[in-house]
Amino acid sequence: MSFSSDVKNEICRLRPENICCARAELAGIFCFAAQIKKQSIKIKTENEAVAKRVNDLTLHLYKLSMDINFRKSGLFSAEMDNVEVIKILRDLRLSSIPIRIDKNIVRSECCKRAFIRGAFLGSGSVSAPVKSYHAEFVTSHYAICADFTEILSFFNITPKVINRNGNYVFYIKDSNHIEDLLVILGAHTQMMNFLNVKIEKEVRNHTNRRVNCENANSEKRAGAAVEQTHAILLLHKKIGLENLPARLAQVAEIRLDNPEATLSDIAAQLGITKSGVNHRMRKLMQLAREVEND
């Protein structure tokens, strides 16, 4: 099952807090998923829990049930086709053409949350966090775009809106905003799952960055050791290591015997500090440059 369906199934198990929220949620579903005609409402959904949810809400609010059917297309439909539809649309303030989101329906914060929940049940989706960070809502009603953006921005979520095949798509890519959205929807279990995957991904990225950085450092060290070895061999050929001052000759011999040793390793062998070894090594390099030019 997809992450979207997990989220939808979780929020369909929530009880609407108040009558005001039940209305707001139903209005959200209708704005985002319903084909609305004068006295008929029809919703198609791939999710059985959503079809049942619509029916629960109309029963709870109006004592009216929807016809729920499973279609050959693999979708569930919830329909109502009678004169009562006019009453419902009027109560949800959805009888205007074009459809608008009435301020009274989403007046309180609880109702704003409920409306977003309805919108998500109607046409929302959210990608599994292992894949990418992406959540979206789709509607064919242009007139609700500004109103819905305002509701989301009440919770500091700022979606981008694009036109896709004549529909309006609100999408969110920021993982923090998607987390907030899951909290607003009331999908707390799925929010925790989302967060766990996100943290795992971040730890993995951080570790990869560190490994890359360590590899770069050790390559740099290896490069320096090769240069040192070249310089020492040159000194050996031109003047002989035995003719160097003893403290330089010591370091030079250890480097030749241990091409992969770090300066700290050499320091440990000699019982001196790393900066002492570094100093002697620089001196050897400098001498090599001098004899090279002779």
Ligand SMILES: [Zn+2]
């Ligand atoms: Zn409410």
